[in-house]
Amino acid sequence: MFTRSDGHDATRRRILQRALLCAAALLPAMPALPALAIDKPHPAQTGASDAESNKPKFTGLAALLPADSVTHQTLTSGGKELGYTARAGTLTLRDDKGEPSARVFYVAYTLDGVAADRRPVSFFFNGGPGGGSAYLNLGAAGPTALTLPAGNPTDGANAKLGPNPDSWLAATDMVFIDAIGTGYSVPVNPDTADKTFYGTKRDARAFAKAINLWISANNRHASPHYLVGESYGGIRSIEVATALQQQQNMILNGIIMVSPALEMKLLDPGSNPLAAAMLLPSFEAARLDMQHKLTPDAVEDSYHYAFGPYLTALAAPLPTGDDARDFYGEVARRTGLDPAVITRERGMPDPQAHDVRSRNGRLFSLYDGTLSVADPFPEGIDNGDSPDPVLFGFGRAYGNAFEGYAAQTLGFRTELTYDLLDLKVNSAWDYRGEGEPVASEIPQLRKLLALNPTLRVFIANGYFDLTCTFASSRWVAEHIPVGRDRIALHVYPGGHMLYIRPASRAALARDVRAFLAP
Missing domain, CATH: 3.40.50.1820 (Alpha/Beta hydrolase fold, catalytic domain)
Structure with missing residues (x-):
């Protein structure tokens, strides 16, 4: 923790x-x-x-x-x-x-x-x-x-x-x-x-x-x-x-x-594309669970996308034009996040950010992507200053x-x-x-x-879990x-x-x- x-x-x-x-x-x-x-x-x-x-x-x-x-x-x-x-x-x-x-x-x-x-x-x-x-x-x-x-x-x-x-x-x-x-x-x-x-x-x-x-x-x-x-x-x-x-x-x-x-070096998706790839399947699993669509096959598809096309795109020069629209749109679809947020975050959503966690008046937890409370700052707040319902709540x-x-x-x-x-x-x-x-x-x-x-x-x-992800454990074990x-x-x-x-x-x-x- x-x-x-x-x-x-x-x-x-x-x-x-x-x-x-x-x-x-x-x-x-x-x-x-x-x-x-x-x-x-x-x-x-x-x-x-x-x-x-x-x-x-x-x-x-x-x-x-x-x-x-x-x-x-x-x-x-x-x-x-x-x-x-x-x-x-x-x-x-x-x-x-x-x-x-x-x-x-x-x-x-x-x-x-x-x-x-x-x-x-x-x-x-x-x-x-x-x-x-x-x-x-x-x-x-x-x-x-x-x-x-x-x-x-x-x-x-x-x-x-x-x-x-x-x-x-x-x-x-x-x-x-x-x-x-x-x-x-x-x-x-x-x-x-x-x-x-x-x-x-x-x-x-x-x-x-x-x-x-x-x-x-x-x-x-x-x-x-x-x-x-x-x-x-x-x-x-x-x-x-x-x-x-x-x-x-x-x-x-x-x-x-x-x-x-x-590994501490694998915990910063903002500066490490590999860490971002490890995070994506947890975002997608949370979205699938809330839609009652979480299955082993869906999780496996997410893992392979994250360490295949997604990681390749992050390591390449920033996409532009139609390529950018298609890439950011696919990431938004998989995570369930606002396409505008995904574009602003350049395809690597920060799970700590308020504009990532705040959706439709609900504030989602960094520690469980399916758990939310009423957002105390629905009008917006500095991204690093929004309380987590797990860490500072129950x-x-x-x-x-x-x-x-x-x-x-x-x-x-x-x-x-x-x-x-x-x-x-x-x-x-x-x-x-x-x-x-x-x-x-x-x-x-x-x-x-x-x-x-x-x-x-x-x-x-x-x-x-958007902090210590299941994909990071799998990737480490596989290597x-x-x-x-x-x-x-x-x-x-x-x-x-x-x-x-x-x-x-x-x-x-x-x-x-x-x-x-x-």
Whole structure:
């Protein structure tokens, strides 16, 4: 998940804006949710997650995080009752002098009564950068889910928590980790956090160490290990997998990516014709869905048009005369956008632009091309200053919902506000790689697949996501020379946070269970 960043130039701002959140459209009626039984929370007693005998004394915000809390709960799903232990707590990271540098918040769900050495354990994180892990926890995989009203998926005020019949708990133990500066994860020294943690490489090192600490504290070295990342979490998963392998001596079994950003350089359609080609099929899929014409054949035709005639036309000199009319008319027909807008945008519509998103008094979401609200500025507004209904609307309900869930169900009570989306972290992010102005992930993914013949990758996308598109995942996978047969691609009806739609959430869970099965 990405959000807008105050970069140093327009191109960087366009690249770094791309996807932070989630969206959904026209949720069908929800089935009855299974029962959830909860024991009274109590403080942690064994296997403390800090894994240090000398407990540091914290000050400032870090001092407001309480001791770990453990609850024993049950979830009825698929006709079976699953007993599990939930631990909400923190891991302490230390600097090279051994001094505490951050308290990393996590929630772990471990199935009771199974052999831990053969039980997969998956480590979850979201993106942004600056987004907490509540999205994946309460949206897709955790035992409790936040459900939006079936008749109005933009109504965050009436979102409800309940048992998640599509939890991944039957297939894997789960550890949800908030990136430092998000959720309940706090740096010990906020004044130096940007230099210590807020960067592609620094962030990966911190996550790798936190994962290693949890594994050591819980004796899970022999378990199969997986990473699960959403949006920018796709980039983060590649970076963390590399850091785990090179710095923590841990070789993964697999990576699961949900609506992933795979390469920052492929996220700016305004300056990169290849990125524009990756975007076009999502525009067309949204138009087809709203016309009830979305089919696999139609999507395949759109993909081949985008990477054939469309990309060829974008790479050629600008068309003129009849050629321009025909080309822009075809793009307008496929996207459902105003031909005048397509002509003005020279065939490469910017999904962030107000004149692209605003149609007939409705403002469509960047995160789901089928989802709209009444446009607060139907008369027009600066293209980059129109609020997204997901990013700044109902998506914020996940923060309040998680605070209540953590306190009332997990027994983790703190005076801190759960920082669901920290824009300061996002604007401070350093995207540089080793000697690169922007870190490049595709070469790292190629190395991971080549060096680890066991590694498998699962990628899930929503058809209508205009931030991290399904076509970009397919294109990247098609250009991997080693291990392409170990990359599984799945596309579902929905937007960036595809699992807000109950049917897509259930399908995603079913496919993940198959992926994780021994």
